[in-house]
Amino acid sequence: MPPEPVCFAAxxxxxxxxxxxxxxxxxxxxxxxxxxxxxxVYRNNVTVSLIDALAAIYPAVQRITGTDFFRxxxxxxxxxxxxxSPLLFEYGRGFPDFIAQYEHAQTMPWLADxxxxxxxxLDAYHARDATPLDPAQLGAVAPERLADLVLIPHPAxxxxxxxxxxxxxxxxxxxxxxxxxxxxxxxxxxLITRPGFDVxxxxxxxxxxxxxxxxxxxxxxxxxxxxxxxxxxxxxxxVNIAGLVEAGAFTSIDFGDA
Amino acid sequence: xTATTGPVRPTPLRFPLPIGGVAGTSFKHEHLGAILEAxxxxxxxxxxxxxxxxxxxxxxxxxxxxRRYHPLSxxxxxxxxxxPQPLDKAHLARFRGLVARYQPALVSEHLAxxxxxxxxxxxxxxxxxxxxxxxxxxxxxxxxxxxxxxxxLLENPSTYLAFAESTISETDFIRSVAERTGCSxxxxxxxxxxxxxxxxxxxxxxxxxxxxxxxxxxxLAGHDAQSDDDGEPLLIDSHDGxxxxxxxxxxxxxxxxxxxxxxLIEWDSKIPDWPVLQAEAAxxxxxxxxxxxxxxAEDRHAA
Numbered sequence: 165m166p167p168e169p170v171c172f173a174a175x176x177x178x179x180x181x182x183x184x185x186x187x188x189x190x191x192x193x194x195x196x197x198x199x200x201x202x203x204x205v206y207r208n209n210v211t212v213s214l215i216d217a218l219a220a221i222y223p224a225v226q227r228i229t230g231t232d233f234f235r236x237x238x239x240x241x242x243x244x245x246x247x248x249s250p251l252l253f254e255y256g257r258g259f260p261d262f263i264a265q266y267e268h269a270q271t272m273p274w275l276a277d278x279x280x281x282x283x284x285x286l287d288a289y290h291a292r293d294a295t296p297l298d299p300a301q302l303g304a305v306a307p308e309r310l311a312d313l314v315l316i317p318h319p320a321x322x323x324x325x326x327x328x329x330x331x332x333x334x335x336x337x338x339x340x341x342x343x344x345x346x347x348x349x350x351x352x353x354x355l356i357t358r359p360g361f362d363v364x365x366x367x368x369x370x371x372x373x374x375x376x377x378x379x380x381x382x383x384x385x386x387x388x389x390x391x392x393x394x395x396x397x398x399x400x401x402x403v404n405i406a407g408l409v410e411a412g413a414f415t416s417i418d419f420g421d422a
Numbered sequence: 423x424t425a426t427t428g429p430v431r432p433t434p435l436r437f438p439l440p441i442g443g444v445a446g447t448s449f450k451h452e453h454l455g456a457i458l459e460a461x462x463x464x465x466x467x468x469x470x471x472x473x474x475x476x477x478x479x480x481x482x483x484x485x486x487x488x489r490r491y492h493p494l495s496x497x498x499x500x501x502x503x504x505x506p507q508p509l510d511k512a513h514l515a516r517f518r519g520l521v522a523r524y525q526p527a528l529v530s531e532h533l534a535x536x537x538x539x540x541x542x543x544x545x546x547x548x549x550x551x552x553x554x555x556x557x558x559x560x561x562x563x564x565x566x567x568x569x570x571x572x573x574x575l576l577e578n579p580s581t582y583l584a585f586a587e588s589t590i591s592e593t594d595f596i597r598s599v600a601e602r603t604g605c606s607x608x609x610x611x612x613x614x615x616x617x618x619x620x621x622x623x624x625x626x627x628x629x630x631x632x633x634x635x636x637x638x639x640x641x642l643a644g645h646d647a648q649s650d651d652d653g654e655p656l657l658i659d660s661h662d663g664x665x666x667x668x669x670x671x672x673x674x675x676x677x678x679x680x681x682x683x684x685x686l687i688e689w690d691s692k693i694p695d696w697p698v699l700q701a702e703a704a705x706x707x708x709x710x711x712x713x714x715x716x717x718x719a720e721d722r723h724a725a
Contacts, residue, residue, distance in 0.1 A: 171506050172550050172585060177538040180545075190550070191583045194622045198651040202583040202620075205648070205658060209545040217544065247542040250500030250513055251475050290476030319477070361480050 179203065180210045181243045214242040217252045218259060222282045224337035225263070225275060237266055253290055257283060274328030274348050281334045281365060284322040284356040288363045291320035296359040296412035302405070305417065311386030315379050315414040320358035323368070323376050327351050331367040359412025366411055371399030376408055440638070441466055441493045441527045443682020443714045445706035447699045448689050454484050456696040461491065465703060466527060468495035468686050474524075475516045485524065495528035495639065495686065496520060500542070503562040503576075504549040505535030514569040521570045528639050528684065530575040530608045531566065533559065533596065550585030551595040559595075563603040575606045575638050580613035580645075580659035582620055592617075593631035606638035611673045612665065612688075616645050616657040625672055634680050642673055642706060643688035661690040664702060674709050682714030 172190055179185035187203045218238040219226050226234040241262045247255040260283060263269050264276035296318055305313060324330070331352040336343045353373035355366045368376060371392035378388035385405070392399040408414065446466035449457075457467075467488050474481050488494065498517060501509060521529060534546035549555050567573055578596060590598075600607055609632065618625035644663030650656040665673075665687065677683070687702040 172555075172587070173505050173507070173535060173538045173547075176547065177541065177543070180543055180547075181541075190585055190587060192586050193583060193650060193652075194620075199583045201649070201651045202656065205582045205656070206545060206547060210543045213544045247544065248540045250472055250502075250510070250537065250542050252472070252544065253476060288479075290479050290481070293478035293482075358479065361483055 176206075180207055181246055183207070211239065211242060214246065214255070215239055217247075218242065218256050221253070221256045221286055222259065222279055224282055224334050225279050227337045228272065228275065228278065228333070229269070233268070237263070237269065240266070253286055259283070274326065274330050274333055277324065277326035277328055277330035278334045278337070280324045280326075281330055281354050281356065284324050284354070285363050285365060288320035288322060288356050288358040291318075291358060294319050294415045296357075297409055297414040297416055299406070299409045301417060302409055309419065311384060311389075312420065313385050314382055314418040314420060315385070316416045316418055317380040318357060318359070318412055318415050320356070320363070321376075321380060321413040322356045323373050323380070324354040324356065325351075325373050326353065330354065331365065334365060355408070355411055355413065357411045357413050364411055366407070369398075369400065369403060369407070371396030372404050372407070375399065375401075375404050376413065379408070380413070441684050443684065443710040444493075445685045445687070445703040445710060446493075446495065447687045447703045449485075449488055450689075450693050450699075451481075451484055452693060453696040453699070454487065458487060464707075466493040466495055466684065466686075468497050468528075468688070471496050471498045471517060471520055472500050474520055489524050493527035494524055495530065495684075496524065496526040498529075498531040499546065500536050500544075501531045501562070501566060502535045502537040503531055503566065504533055504547075504555070504559055505537060506555075506558055507538065509562050509565055510537070514566065517566070518569045518571075521572070528575060529570060529572065530577055530639060531563075532577045532579060533599070534579050546579060548579060548581040548583065548585070551588045551590040551592060553589070556590065556595060556598055559599055560602045563599065563605050567603065567605065573603075573605050575608040576600070577608040577610050577641065578613055578617075578632075580610070580616040580620075580657075582656060582658075584621060591631070593628060593633075597633045600633055600636045607633065607636045608639045608641060609634070609637045609676065609683075610641035610643070611676060612641065612643040612645055612669050613659060615666070615669050615672060616659050619655055619657045620650075626675070629672065629676060629679075634676070637676075637680055637683055640673065640676065640680075640683050640685040641688050642669060642685060642702075643690075645669075661688050662692040663689075664698075665705075670705070670709070673706070674713055677709055677713040680714075682710050685710060 175188040175190045187200050191199045191203055193199045193202055215235050215238045241259055245258050260276045260279035263279050269275050329346055329348045329350045329352050331354045332346055353368040355368050357364050374395040375388050375392035378391050389401045444466055449467035449469050474485055532546050536543050614625050614628050642665045643661045644665055646658040646660040648656045648658055685706045689699055
């Protein structure tokens, strides 16, 4: 193969997300006219469309911060971390961590957790379809076998833990209704599921996040309950297991070899 | 078949090809209710393939509902056919899965690139027209057609600038690609108008040079106006409004020359209510019905 000449894409790409980069020398307007504003159309298309993509994934964050704040914050992230996949619904996984470190968002320490719930919401939305476990199946299990069973997680099920009232703040800001003052200081853990076609975000009760996380990691019901009790003396296994199954967090029961 | 993205369907929803001189629209989820309420009717819907590359969920339910009663056009916007780097194998597999699952009447991609190194830029970026880029584009189209096991329609771009290194005209480039790969062409008439204005050439001359006999689909869309460094008009291919009068006029000329070709109204942002989009499609249908008298095959070459 003969050596390739300087690649046009390598010359064209760097300035798309870097405003300090000069207009590439390989481009031109008609009849040798200047191409500055012309190249800027591409810079603008790329930057705006990627900021729009983040706004579509994180509508509650945008509602909380206001559009101007959000777009300025998103612009920094888009420029430092452009997408690596052509599937834009996969974009922005690093945005919650970026928000957590963003200088101007430090007065909203719960904002990154709200973003984590929104990211999980979109993952649940696009997750593989699966029929959730029928609660009757669990009800039919002989009591002596309960402790050893393993529950297979639903592809959409996720848990997001927060030291703040992230679930309440998320829920209030995904609606268009006016938001009352929220006390942000109550820790809230979220369970995100999609048993049918609607994504559900629930606030897990005490010990519920440890319990649900253990179960989705393949621990037995007995192990998960013991760890949840260790984490929270208020943990109620009956309430928690019923809540998880009803929300569609699992697809089936695995008894292993027992 | 490998890499199907969904459950195996008991009865294939195959739609007879070709779909003929029918006008369709972009499918937007906010219109799903209105479309389903109207039931089976003449027309077709086009979707951006990448929006349906998730594993499951509401997007697939919506597309299945649409596909049940309407022919579908699968329009890829991210394959980066015009770029110098190899196509993304995972993306090809996902595309193949979608084609197998939804059996679209039309499958198209762009003469453009969107990925370089590891970054995806989410825009249809321009390329120089040279012997080297012609070779890359042809290789990429061969690869895509092999992956999905059918020919694609390649869309002419709208561009805002040119490359000093270009040695081939856009119409010659596109003709060579079609001849070498056997692909068909998607003629975006708005893109022709936008590029003609931006580069100061005649849209009619472009259409006279364009290999119209290979056109299997037409796109119409709205554009926006800005200005370039010298204060001259610079049109932006924005897809956010009605089709301009000048584009309708060019479209009529194309249909008189080509005969009836499936025609799509593209509307991707500032989405209007369904009746507005439907009215644009009806306007295209009226031109197809009025001007698209079937032209004998040998005359279709005389542009």
